[in-house]
Amino acid sequence: MKKFLFSFLLLLFLLVIQATLLSLMAPAWRPDLVLLGLVVLSLRFGSVFGVYLGFLTGAVQDVYVVETLGANALAYCLVGYLAGLLDETRFTFSPLTKCLLFAAAYGIHDILYNLAIGLEQPAFWSHLLWASLPSGIVSVLLSIPVFYLAPHGIRES
Amino acid sequence: MIFFEWITALFTLARGVFSLLLCLLLSLTLLFMSAEGKRIFYEVAVSTVLAPVESVIALKKDYFRVYQENEKLRRENISLKVTNDRLKEYQTQNQRLKSMLSFKNESGFDLMSGEIFSRNPGRYVTSWRINLGERDSIELNMPVLTAKGVVGKVAKVYWNHSLVQLIYDPNFKISVLNQRSRHIAILESYQKHEVSAQFSGDADVRVGDTLVTSGLGGVFPKGLMVGEVQSEFKLSNAITRKVKVNLFQDPHLVEEVFVYRIRDSWFVINP
Numbered sequence: 035m036k037k038f039l040f041s042f043l044l045l046l047f048l049l050v051i052q053a054t055l056l057s058l059m060a061p062a063w064r065p066d067l068v069l070l071g072l073v074v075l076s077l078r079f080g081s082v083f084g085v086y087l088g089f090l091t092g093a094v095q096d097v098y099v100v101e102t103l104g105a106n107a108l109a110y111c112l113v114g115y116l117a118g119l120l121d122e123t124r125f126t127f128s129p130l131t132k133c134l135l136f137a138a139a140y141g142i143h144d145i146l147y148n149l150a151i152g153l154e155q156p157a158f159w160s161h162l163l164w165a166s167l168p169s170g171i172v173s174v175l176l177s178i179p180v181f182y183l184a185p186h187g188i189r190e191s
Numbered sequence: 192m193i194f195f196e197w198i199t200a201l202f203t204l205a206r207g208v209f210s211l212l213l214c215l216l217l218s219l220t221l222l223f224m225s226a227e228g229k230r231i232f233y234e235v236a237v238s239t240v241l242a243p244v245e246s247v248i249a250l251k252k253d254y255f256r257v258y259q260e261n262e263k264l265r266r267e268n269i270s271l272k273v274t275n276d277r278l279k280e281y282q283t284q285n286q287r288l289k290s291m292l293s294f295k296n297e298s299g300f301d302l303m304s305g306e307i308f309s310r311n312p313g314r315y316v317t318s319w320r321i322n323l324g325e326r327d328s329i330e331l332n333m334p335v336l337t338a339k340g341v342v343g344k345v346a347k348v349y350w351n352h353s354l355v356q357l358i359y360d361p362n363f364k365i366s367v368l369n370q371r372s373r374h375i376a377i378l379e380s381y382q383k384h385e386v387s388a389q390f391s392g393d394a395d396v397r398v399g400d401t402l403v404t405s406g407l408g409g410v411f412p413k414g415l416m417v418g419e420v421q422s423e424f425k426l427s428n429a430i431t432r433k434v435k436v437n438l439f440q441d442p443h444l445v446e447e448v449f450v451y452r453i454r455d456s457w458f459v460i461n462p
Contacts, residue, residue, distance in 0.1 A: 054251045081207040089214035096221065097236045103229045104221025111214035115207065150222060 038083060041075045045091045053098075062165050065173040068095065069143055072110060073117045073136050073177075074184050077127075081118030088114025105150035109143045116142065129181040136177045140170045287447060294338035295449065302449040303327055308352070316443065317360040319343075323450055324351040332410050334451040340416035340439035341365070341404060345450060353450075357442050359384050367417050368405035369396060375405050378417060378436060384443075386418065390432040396420055402436060410455045 048067040056064050068091060076084030092110030096103045117139055120127070127135065144166040148158050224232065295302045305323035310316045323329045325348055333345045335355045343363065346356035356363050359380050367378045367388055372395035376388040390396050400420045406413025418438040426433055 050247055050251065054255075082210045085207065085210045085214050089218065092218070093221070093236075097233055101229075102222075103224065103232065104218045107221060108215065108218035111211065111218060115211045115214075118207070 037079065038087065041079070041083075041087055042090055044075075045071050045087065046094065049091070049095060062168045063172050064169055065176045066140065066143075066169065067176075069110070069113065069140060070136065070173060070177050070180060072114050073132075073139050074180060076114045076117035077120060077122050077132065077135070078184075079118070080121045080123070081115050084114030084116075084118030085111045086114075088112070102151040105147050108150050109146040112146055113139045113143045129178070132181040133174055133177050136181070137170065137174045140173055141166075144170070284446075290338045291447060291449065300449075301452040303329070303452055304447055304449055306447050307355075307445065317357050318346065319355045319357065319448075320352050321355055321448060321450070322352055324349050324353050326351055327450075328452060329353050329450055330452075330454060332455040333453065334404075334411050334415065335448050336415060336451060337440045337445055337448055340418065341411065342438075342440050342442045342445060342448065344410060355448070358386060358438065359442060365411060365417070366405040366407040367402040368413070369394070369420075370401040370403050372396065372400070375407065376402070376434075378402065386436045386438055387424070388420070388434050388436050390434065392429045392431055394432055396423065396432055396434055398422060412451070412453055415451075 045068055048071045052064070052067050056067065072084065072088050072091060075087060088110035089107050092107035093104075095106045095110075117135065120135065144162060148161055148166075153161060221229075221232070291304060295304070303323055305321040305327075307319045307321050309320040311318045321335075329345060329348050331345055331348055334341060335343045335345060341358065343355045343357040343360075345353050347354035358365070358378070361380050363380065365378045367376050368374070369376070369390070374390055374394040374396065376390040376394070376396075378386060378388045381387045388402060398420050402417045402419065404411040404413060404415040404417060416439050418436040421435045421437040424433040424435065
């Protein structure tokens, strides 16, 4: 419970950073720190941890856009669950593989989110191409040092 | 026992799926909630759970705004302070120059105003250098004064500047006249920055008497203000009376001076 609370507070802190410091950047090139934090924590602590953490963080983020309430919660809890299935205590990944996993998680999140908010066909693809792709590239680049520096989970014997 | 372990393992595996389904259900409920429901959810969430986060965000934004504003005001403050200091300096200079100008016009003397650009670096200032020289028709022994009174004389002249010997110089002596009793005395510096006047023993001198130049000696014309009698020294002999003099113009406080362009009325012809 303690580590869950700490992780949740960490994600809230990242959310604050994203809403303040990163808001100075162009939206298309703004990395998703919260998603990066969620993937790191889910990979380390498992799927149950990831799904609840994703849901709560997503719900908090959703409160700021009432019209799409629940969209981030849905996307984050699924990403948290999927990342948690690849729990580091059972599987071993190199930092580079984790970056690729994060890239996949980023793609899944954005597709789910765009579907959840009900984007129509042309807007859906253009949003993925012009908003999600550059932001995803920046996020993945940012994830490289994070995964190299983040401590690995202890593999069960 | 085996059955129990199997159930536990199944429950552990199913826990993730169960959690996912629960969260998905909640998310979808939120997503498909009516506008009114969303509004209520938003209000409850913002006013209870998110209030601390909101306050942190607001504080952060406010901090940056205040920081930037502070930086801007600090720069503005420095600039205004510099301007203000300069204006204050101009104001005092303006007052000084005004009084000098008025003195120059009223006196009718041939006065040339100049600025002091250096003082001798010792602890006791006995000379200055002023920015008037031969090119300004300045000559040796010309009186140096301010609107308040005499401060010294020109001791050396160069092309573009001159050396002024001050009243404080122990080698400087000047003949003065008691304006009230018309008795004559010799004014000199008796200590570092103290000035005294030596009258004859029977002279009528009182504290507060004004001393002016006597015109004797040929360097200073008659009637220039010098100082007033402050107190009398108690001397054992009755041949002379020595009084302490308070100068009208303290040479320490002078920045601009006049040189009275009047030639001394005596000169030595080299044999």
